[in-house]
Amino acid sequence: MLEQGCFMARVRAKNSTENVSRFGEMSITHLWSVNSDMVQAAYDLKMKMAAYWDVVTGRMVDNMVLHLLFSIQKLVNKEMQKEIISEVMGPQGNGLERMLEELPAVSEKRKKLHSSITLLKQSKDIVAGIMDKISVDLE
Structure with a gap:
């Protein structure tokens, strides 16, 4: 245009x-x-x-x-x-x-985690008992 x-x-x-x-x-x-x-x-x-x-x-x-x-x-x-x-x-x-x-690998991992948790709880109880004995002996 x-x-x-x-x-x-x-x-x-x-x-x-x-x-x-x-x-x-x-x-x-x-x-x-x-x-x-x-x-x-x-x-x-x-x-x-x-x-x-x-x-x-x-x-x-x-x-x-x-x-x-x-x-x-x-x-x-x-x-x-x-x-x-x-x-x-x-x-x-x-x-x-x-x-x-559930896949077998996931099931196996779950079992390992449960056993680790159980072991950690037992270890906590043992360490708490040792700490109690140490604190009683120091008094």
């Missing part, structure tokens, strides 16, 4: 070609015989349509990307839901029981 004045001056000067941004070099000899107001209106319309077409193509691309993203999310969610359900249910329907079972 900023080039409209220059374009109209070139048409009035009867130049044979004009370099129009976004369209390149154009022949304008056929516009010499057309009414100046009509050329100006046609130029306005062409530039507005070009700008509008950029918006339209951008929206089409955006909508395609959004549709693809939605389709992929729908597919992933559906497949993940099936996989999670099959994992929870298991082949014989005992998936939850299997998930709640």
Whole structure:
């Protein structure tokens, strides 16, 4: 739209070609015989349509990307839901029981911790008894 004045001056000067941004070099000899107001209106319309077409193509691309993203999310969610359900249910329907079972390594660690706690309690009692004897002997 900023080039409209220059374009109209070139048409009035009867130049044979004009370099129009976004369209390149154009022949304008056929516009010499057309009414100046009509050329100006046609130029306005062409530039507005070009700008509008950029918006339209951008929206089409955006909508395609959004549709693809939605389709992929729908597919992933559906497949993940099936996989999670099959994992929870298991082949014989005992998936939850299997998930709640304690692993042997965890069971072994728990037993070691209980024995350590028992040993520490016994050690505390023995040290407390020794400390009592020392304090009685010092008096």
